[in-house]
Amino acid sequence: xxxxxxxxxxxxxxxxxxxxxxxxxxxxxxxxxxxxxxxxxxxxxxxxxxxxxxxxxxxxxxxxxxxxxxxxxxxxxxxxxxxxxxxxxxxxxxxxxxxx
Numbered sequence: 001x002x003x004x005x006x007x008x009x010x011x012x013x014x015x016x017x018x019x020x021x022x023x024x025x026x027x028x029x030x031x032x033x034x035x036x037x038x039x040x041x042x043x044x045x046x047x048x049x050x051x052x053x054x055x056x057x058x059x060x061x062x063x064x065x066x067x068x069x070x071x072x073x074x075x076x077x078x079x080x081x082x083x084x085x086x087x088x089x090x091x092x093x094x095x096x097x098x099x100x
Contacts, residue, residue, distance in 0.1 A: 001043050003078040006096050009070075012083040016067060034062040035083065038069040046073045057081065057097065072097060 005013065013035060021028035038060040042049040050060035050069075059068045062083075070082040070093055082093035 001046070001073070001076050001078055003039055003043060003071075003080060005080045006082075008093070008096055009080045009082050012085075016065075016083055016085070020065075031062070031065050031067075034065055035069060038062060039078070039080070042069070042071055042078055046071075046078060054091075054094070054097075059084070 017028050017031055020031045038049075041060060042058070046058075050058040050071075053059045053070070056072045057070055058072065059070050061068050066086040068082075068084045068086070069080060070084050071078055071080050073079070081096050084093060
């Protein structure tokens with residue numbers, strides 16, 4: 001299985017990484033590692049990683065960071081829909097799923 005970031009999710013990752021990096025290189029690298037670990041976890045077991053938050057979407061919390069990785073799978077691709085900050089309204093990312 002391969003993975004692919006939707007463009008808005010890629011932007012969210014970059015913005016969050018830059019925010020952490022402006023404060024601490026160690027925190028930024030920790031954030032990157034948390035995202036990478038979540039992706040690997042989802043690839044290893046896409047239907048059991050994280051928790052279900054829609055008909056076909058799942059969320060893995062990126063502890064200790066205040067973000068979640070939201071994804072769904074289609075065929076042999078794991079689509080990363082959002083690197084969702086906990087402060088945003090729930091399900092703000094749902095329109096992204098309609099056209100991956």
